[in-house]
Amino acid sequence: MASGQRLLLSPSNYTKRLCLSLCIVLVVSYIASSQTIVESLPGYPGKLPFKLETGYIGVGDTEEVQLFYYFIESERDPAFDPLVLWLTGGPGCSGFSAIAFEIGPFTFDIDAYRGGLPPLMPNPYSWTQVASMIFIDAPVSTGFSYSTTTQGFNTSDTKSASQIYMFLRKWLLNHPKFLGSEVYIGGDSYSGIVVPILVTNVLEGIQAGLVPHIDLQGYVLGNPVTDTYIDDNSRIRYAHRVSLISDEYYEAAKFYCNGDYINIDYNNTLCVKALQNIKECLLQIKLTQILEPQCAFASKKPKDLQWDVRSQEANTLEFLKNKKLPELRCREFGYALSYKYMNDKNVQNVLNVREGTVETWSRCLKSISTYTENINSSVAYQKNLSTTGLRGLIYSGDHDISAPYVGTLEWIRSLEVAVFDEWRPWYVDGQVAGYQVKYMNSHFRLTYVTIKGGGHTAPEYKPKQCQAMVDRFFARYPI
Numbered sequence: 358m359a360s361g362q363r364l365l366l367s368p369s370n371y372t373k374r375l376c377l378s379l380c381i382v383l384v385v386s387y388i389a390s391s392q393t394i395v396e397s398l399p400g401y402p403g404k405l406p407f408k409l410e411t412g413y414i415g416v417g418d419t420e421e422v423q424l425f426y427y428f429i430e431s432e433r434d435p436a437f438d439p440l441v442l443w444l445t446g447g448p449g450c451s452g453f454s455a456i457a458f459e460i461g462p463f464t465f466d467i468d469a470y471r472g473g474l475p476p477l478m479p480n481p482y483s484w485t486q487v488a489s490m491i492f493i494d495a496p497v498s499t500g501f502s503y504s505t506t507t508q509g510f511n512t513s514d515t516k517s518a519s520q521i522y523m524f525l526r527k528w529l530l531n532h533p534k535f536l537g538s539e540v541y542i543g544g545d546s547y548s549g550i551v552v553p554i555l556v557t558n559v560l561e562g563i564q565a566g567l568v569p570h571i572d573l574q575g576y577v578l579g580n581p582v583t584d585t586y587i588d589d590n591s592r593i594r595y596a597h598r599v600s601l602i603s604d605e606y607y608e609a610a611k612f613y614c615n616g617d618y619i620n621i622d623y624n625n626t627l628c629v630k631a632l633q634n635i636k637e638c639l640l641q642i643k644l645t646q647i648l649e650p651q652c653a654f655a656s657k658k659p660k661d662l663q664w665d666v667r668s669q670e671a672n673t674l675e676f677l678k679n680k681k682l683p684e685l686r687c688r689e690f691g692y693a694l695s696y697k698y699m700n701d702k703n704v705q706n707v708l709n710v711r712e713g714t715v716e717t718w719s720r721c722l723k724s725i726s727t728y729t730e731n732i733n734s735s736v737a738y739q740k741n742l743s744t745t746g747l748r749g750l751i752y753s754g755d756h757d758i759s760a761p762y763v764g765t766l767e768w769i770r771s772l773e774v775a776v777f778d779e780w781r782p783w784y785v786d787g788q789v790a791g792y793q794v795k796y797m798n799s800h801f802r803l804t805y806v807t808i809k810g811g812g813h814t815a816p817e818y819k820p821k822q823c824q825a826m827v828d829r830f831f832a833r834y835p836i
Contacts, residue, residue, distance in 0.1 A: 392531075393709035398463070399701065401477040407432050407462050407485060411708045413502075414531075416523040421509035423714070424493060424524050425501035427452055428532075429462060431489040439574065439831050440538040441488045442525055444495060444555075446546025446582070446814075448517070448730070449722035451500030452492030457695055459545070459816040460484040460823070461492070465694045474701055475694040482820035487828040489535065491528065495521050498725050501705075503714040513729035518554035522562065529569045539574045541831070545814040546760065549581025550730075553738035560745060575748035577827065580760045580814045584734040584768050590619050591764030593635060598763065599647065599756075602638050610635060644759040646812025652687035688817070695720045736768050742801070743772050749803040750830045754811025754818060755791065762807055769805055774798050783826075783836050790822040793836055806836060 392412035397404055408430040413423045431438040445455045457464050462483040466476040484490060494500030496517040497510055504510045512520070529536055542559070544552045556576050563571060582588055597607035610618065614628040623629055643651045698704055699718040742749070751769065753762035778795035783806065791807040808815040808822055816823040829836045 395707060395709075398477060398707060399704050400474050400698070401463060406479070413711070414524050414527050416520045416527070417509060419506075421506045422497045422504050422512075422520055423502060423711075424495055424497070424520070425452075425710070426494065426524075426528070427456060427492040428528075429456075429485045429490050429492075432462070432483070432486045435489050435534075438538075439488050439541055440535050441484070441490045441541045441543055441577070442521075443490055443492050444521070444542075444544030444548040444551055445492070446544065446548050447499065447721055448496055448514075448547050448551070448728055449499050449719075449725050450546070451494050451699075451718070451720055453494075453500060453695065453699060454692075454720045455545075456492055458691065459814055460490075460820075462486075465691055465698070467691050467694065470694065474704075475698050480820065482816075482824040484816075484824060484827055487824070487831060488541075489538070491525075493521065493524065495524075496725065496728055498727065499722065500718060501708075501710050501715050503711075510727040511729075512727065514550055514732040515554055517728075518551050518558055521551070521555055522558040525559070525571070526562070526567070526569060529571065536569055538572065540571050541575050541577055542573070543577030543579075545579035545581065547582045549578050549583040549760075550732050550735045552576055552578055552581075553735040553742060554732065556742060556747070557738055573747070575750070576742075577750045577752075577830070579752050579816070579823075580754055580757055581751060581765065582760050583739070583765065584736050586619055586734070587736075587768050588760050588764045590617065591761045591767060592758055593618050593632075595758055595761035595763050596635065596639060601642060601647065601758075602635050606631065606634050606638065639758075642758070644813075645757060646688075646754070646818060647756050647758055648810075649812065650687055652689050692720055736771060739768070740772055743774050743798065743803070744800050746800055747802075748830075749801070750806070750827070751803065752791075752806040752808055752815055752823070752826060754813060754815035755807045755809055756811060756818075757813040757815075759813045766805065769796070769803070772796070772803075774801060774803060777802075785822045785825045790819070790825070804830065804836060 391414070392410055395405065395409040395411055410428040411426065412428075413425055416422045416424060443452065443455055443460070445452055455461060460483060462480055462485045463477045464480045466478040469476045494502040496502075496512045497504050497520070542552055542556050553576070556573070559571055559573050563573065593602070593607065593610055596602050597604070610628070610631040613625065613631050614621070618632060621628060621632070641651045643649045696718070751765065753760070753765050755762050774796040775798060776794060777797035778793075780792055780794045782789045782791070783793050784790055789809060791809040791811070793804060793806045796803040796805070806826055808819050808826075811819045811823070826836055
């Protein structure tokens with residue numbers, strides 16, 4: 358159009374343009390009304406020393422899926438520090454679980470619990486001290502996220518990743534302050550399946566020129582569930598490595614089962630017997646941290662050969678009826694406090710949860726009947742990501758048998774990215790915090806880190822070390 362030339366609108370076009378403008382205003386107004394700045398939390402001493410925002414963002418063709426989020430601005434320098442979108446595992450674990458038990462700025466003061474509403478206390482090793490972080494309740498049905506239609510509750514690994522990508526784009530449009538921020542996408546446990554799909558979606562959107570432009574720098578995965586066969590099959594190899602089973606039991610299983618402990622031929626009685634012996638050895642071992650007490654109180658004899666981490670979380674809600682937690686200190690008792698806290702009406706009002714949308718909040722759903730796990734392995738996605746310009750950080754607690762580090766290393770090696778820096782220790786306060794190995798090609802850099810003494814997930818057990826790890830990674834400083 359020549360300089361000074363005016364665009365003339367016909368009455369019909371003018372009406373359409375006006376309607377479109379009004380729709381945009383209404384949508385923006387609705388989104389704005391779905392955001393709340395939370396200045397104080399019940400049970401937290403005084404005013405929050407960090408900026409907490411909660412809200413909903415609608416995704417889907419008619420925004421029928423309403424995804425709830427918690428956003429905590431970096432406590433150091435929001436203008437300089439990266440923006441991290443964090444997915445909690447499950448599938449079906451609330452973003453609040455990651456905040457309260459892993460990497461958020463507060464946690465439950467279990468020692469001070471005397472009944473009533475559980476008290477909160479600061480977490481000195483929060484990742485929000487080094488990054489601005491969005492914690493999301495995803496997939497739909499998780500935490501406070503819900504659907505306005507019955508059909509909207511139906512989702513899957515790929516569909517959930519697509520919805521979260523739509524969420525991120527809308528969130529950034531409504532927070533233009535962070536449009537120039539370096540972005541990382543992270544998660545732990547089952548998020549090892551969803552995050553690589555989501556990162557792929559973001560890269561495809563960037564290539565297609567979709568707005569807003571996302572300055573994606575890389576991704577972070579902790580204790581990741583990545584490949585159903587590799588992860589699960591490596592558990593017996595790990596159990597032998599850490600002396601939970603004898604050489605004889607391990608060699609018998611390896612020989613009679615041909616090294617395959619997943620696709621079991623139940624007519625192969627020698628294989629079944631070998632695995633049964635191993636399962637009896639591990640019956641009272643906590644799969645998420647082999648050194649901690651097992652609080653699931655499993656039966657004396659295993660009924661089958663299945664490994665179900667979720668079944669090992671004790672039904673500790675009964676303990677909430679007491680004013681004091683039992684003397685046997687189990688991590689699950691802390692988890693139980695989150696149910697009491699998040700189902701408190703006053704807490705939900707402060708967080709601006711929409712009344713009547715969720716019957717009961719759960720930290721992690723035991724199962725989601727409307728969720729389809731349609732990706733058995735994300736290794737192919739990881740392989741594709743190794744041809745991009747991204748940076749990757751993958752870490753494992755080395756006392757986690759549910760997603761053993763030996764299995765994670767196995768699929769990382771299958772990516773066929775050359776080793777740049779051989780296995781060596783890394784340090785915090787002059788002490789070995791774990792070990793690391795770096796991989797690099799002309800398109801990609803991946804750092805793999807073990808957290809010494811860490812479980813599933815590592816920041817729950819070694820918060821100081823994990824905070825130091827990500828701070829160095831985001832700063833591009835050697836871990």
